Amino acid sequence: MVSYVLLGPFYGFEDSDQIEEKPSDLKVMSYNAWGFNKNGWIKKPGIGDSIVEFITTQNPDIVCVQEHNRIRHRQLTQYAYRSETPYSEPRTIQAIFSKYPIVNNGSLNLPGTINNIIYADIALNNDTVRVYNVHLQSFSIVPSADNFSDGEKSERTYHRLVDTFSKQLEQAKIFEEHLRKSPYVNILCGDFNNTQFSNVYKIVKGNLQDSFLESGSGFGRTYDLWKLPLRIDYILADPDFEVISHQNFDVKLSDHYPVMATLRLKPSHE
Template sequence: MSFNAWGFNKNGWIKKPGVGDSIIEFIKEKDPDIICIQEHNRIRYKQLAQYPYRSETPYSVPRTIQAIFSKYPIVGNGSLDLPGTINNIIYADIVYNQDTVRIYNTHLQSFSIIPSTDNFSDGEKSERTYKRLVSTFSKQLEQAEFFREHIKKSPHTNLVCGDFNNTQFSNVYKIVKGDLQDTFLEEGSGFGRTYDLWKIPLRIDYILADQDFEVLSHQNFDERLSDHYPVMATLRLNSHE
């Protein structure tokens, strides 16, 4: 599963009580073997005791917090120090039977723009918005290339999860994806919405898998527990057929 949990609503952006606990209950109900959380809240790990192994963005890195929780042993991990940003990519090497799989949890540059007609109709605000969009796209491309260089050196079979903050039609997605399988394109259905922008359904959260995996299923969820919607896929390593 991959889920941008928006800090488990610690800032109260969703105006109803108990949202963070509802996220925990949702994860427990769906019970994925591995979950990648973007915009994590460190104190929540105690509520996810079904996962004996976890890796998080290091305390020493002043960035948004990503976490990987696993039912399988984690034998190695790391954090990619993306330059000039608060965004972050982490990875964990997980032992599954006799294989080691590297899981990347990615959170690429956010746009940080509050959608409003004013931002695009007012001349001065529109110009600032446009410059911010251009800057964000440029930073995302830089991060995508940074990631691509890292994964090329990975000694393991790879899974890439996360919030790319861009659609499947973008160069950012194409660079990160490379020759990986997109589980939604393999086994998903419908729009695959993971985020709403002005009520327009966008797919900006992904699970990508090496060709060594067979994609058995992909599911998008409608639970409104964050500004993103979670996704989950079932995969089988071809070596375990």
């Protein structure tokens, strides 16, 4: 109990009473794929193909990719349906891949940024589920001791951080308003570029369930900063879903680690 109070949402405790998965359950993955390493940030050949192989092996029903590479959809052949950031938008590319039909899609067109939120309405058996793919404002810098050792550089870094947090809050409120008008049950996947202790997270989460808090274990690391196990990538689900399981993957193919959740619509909703 003491450990739970101290660690709270920073650490997930494994539930000994795990629920058995059913074929009808929905497996959802969120992954910031860093462009499938198209710019060669990871100095190792075949990273993009390894990401495709990882997704194919895990075989989720729905995949939300942040920082997508459009040419890779040709390799994800198990997904008959996809929605991507429109070509006309000068933004980082996001994609939603689905084994189920996408009947509608859209973009929130976040102002003054290359980041964005897209969504897809997916026909799931006798229901429709709205899936959001969220990529909130990036810091555009990697905070390090060097950024704070020099007075002038430290001030510039501080102002950039303040500007980033301000934009994230604005984006979170835009999302909150859009979600409020959604006519369907909702699933949210994405890279918030902020932790579960932030106001940004609280606004976006609202009354949604955090799959890690419901069924995850350990620190839930999705990003490394100064060797700290930060959790900035999430899968959130409407209360009409039961969170059956949550997985964090220790797969170093991007600057982020992928997450996957298994969800089940509750009988009261079906």
